[in-house]
Amino acid sequence: MTEHEERRVRKTLAWLDMAGRKAGTWAFLLNRLTGLGLLLYLLLHLGVLSLLAMGEMQWDAFIALARSPLFLVLDVVLIFGILYHGLNGIRVALVGMGIGVRWQKGIFWTLMGLGVLLLAITGWLVFTM
Amino acid sequence: MKQEMSDPVMAFDGNELWTIHYRVFRYKRSSGKPHYDKFNVEIAPHETVLDGLEKIWAFQDRSLTFRHACHHASCGSCGIRVNGVEKLPCIVPIREVTRDGGTVLCEPLRNFPLVSDLVVDLGQFYRRLEEAHFQIIRSSEPIERDEHESSNVHTRFENCIECGLCVSACPVSGTDGLYFGPAALAASWRMIQEPRGVDPLSVRSNADQEHGCWRCHVAFECSEVCPSNVDPAAAIMALRQDLLKRKLLRLFQRGDHDRA
Numbered sequence: 001m002t003e004h005e006e007r008r009v010r011k012t013l014a015w016l017d018m019a020g021r022k023a024g025t026w027a028f029l030l031n032r033l034t035g036l037g038l039l040l041y042l043l044l045h046l047g048v049l050s051l052l053a054m055g056e057m058q059w060d061a062f063i064a065l066a067r068s069p070l071f072l073v074l075d076v077v078l079i080f081g082i083l084y085h086g087l088n089g090i091r092v093a094l095v096g097m098g099i100g101v102r103w104q105k106g107i108f109w110t111l112m113g114l115g116v117l118l119l120a121i122t123g124w125l126v127f128t129m
Numbered sequence: 130m131k132q133e134m135s136d137p138v139m140a141f142d143g144n145e146l147w148t149i150h151y152r153v154f155r156y157k158r159s160s161g162k163p164h165y166d167k168f169n170v171e172i173a174p175h176e177t178v179l180d181g182l183e184k185i186w187a188f189q190d191r192s193l194t195f196r197h198a199c200h201h202a203s204c205g206s207c208g209i210r211v212n213g214v215e216k217l218p219c220i221v222p223i224r225e226v227t228r229d230g231g232t233v234l235c236e237p238l239r240n241f242p243l244v245s246d247l248v249v250d251l252g253q254f255y256r257r258l259e260e261a262h263f264q265i266i267r268s269s270e271p272i273e274r275d276e277h278e279s280s281n282v283h284t285r286f287e288n289c290i291e292c293g294l295c296v297s298a299c300p301v302s303g304t305d306g307l308y309f310g311p312a313a314l315a316a317s318w319r320m321i322q323e324p325r326g327v328d329p330l331s332v333r334s335n336a337d338q339e340h341g342c343w344r345c346h347v348a349f350e351c352s353e354v355c356p357s358n359v360d361p362a363a364a365i366m367a368l369r370q371d372l373l374k375r376k377l378l379r380l381f382q383r384g385d386h387d388r389a
Binding site: 011012014015017019020021022024025027028029031091092095096097098099101102104105 | 210212213214215239240298300303304305306345346347348349350353362363366367369370371373
């Protein structure tokens with residue numbers, strides 16, 4: 001590994017340096033991780049959709065797999081990623097434009113409370129519908 | 130007497146000594162890998178973390194390097210991480226961070242080049258403050274003030290003691306070495322508010338860059354650790370709002386010209 005590459009790895013790992021940090025850095029880290037997760041999901045989603053071009057049998061086999069309990073858990077993880085990234089994104093966009101800076105902690109926890117509520121509802125729907 | 134005992138400071142016996150295990154980050158350019166050394170220190174609970182470091186230097190290891198000067202949070206030179214959190218050890222009493230028989234972890238600030246043990250190189254940090262044209266004028270010198278602006282807002286940023294704690298706590302400073310950092314951006318906003326002869330346009334254009342105020346990811350860690358209540362995060366957001374307003378205004382003004 002070259003010195004330049006080593007430095008890049010070290011800087012990326014700096015994301016995970018949580019020693020002494022508070023909710024703001026957890027929010028920052030989780031936003032990045034969910035962002036990467038959603039990007040990965042988008043690529044997988046496009047790959048799965050390409051099964052449609054391979055015929056009915058392949059698609060039906062995937063749908064059967066998608067209804068398994070493990071897949072449903074992954075669905076809930078996906079919903080968590082969408083909710084967290086979207087709701088925290090609202091805070092970042094508002095505060096980043098100088099709106100509600102003084103109340104940013106309250107905005108964050110209110111949005112997270114809303115997120116937990118929405119996650120509970122959608123999680124229940126995923127397993128019962 | 131009764132009143133003295135109810136005071137949390139006076140509640141400690143003046144002669145009481147605690148045994149504290151200092152775990153101190155060590156690094157010398159000449160001697161290879163960084164490591165931690167352990168020192169046992171007899172210290173009163175009301176004494177500060179810096180007092181303990183000075184005792185280690187005086188009685189146990191003269192090669193331990195750390196910065197200090199004023200001992201009352203004015204000079205900003207002693208900034209380190211105490212138990213992982215950025216602090217000025219000169220104003221942190223031992224009893225605030227541990228108890229008798231406990232451990233105090235002392236590490237250098239993050240996101241700065243390491244020089245030796247607890248000492249980091251703040252050269253780039255000071256240069257960035259200079260790029261923001263940050264200056265403090267003595268109160269005896271006349272300052273032209275806009276009477277419509279709040280003097281409370283002005284005095285807040287006077288409090289920056291340039292200790293670097295904010296840069297160490299900032300997660301973006303850890304990933305982007307070119308990021309100006311919270312202190313320099315707060316200083317920029319300060320100079321825009323009250324230019325003191327500096328051209329605010331040049332301060333704005335300096336801050337309005339990829340590695341300037343737009344690089345902040347709104348973690349607010351800088352404001353959490355600032356020992357002077359400067360609130361650099363709020364200053365960065367105010368700077369962004371100011372720049373955004375100007376950009377939008379320019380956009381619409383340009384539209385008016387096009388239509389004309």
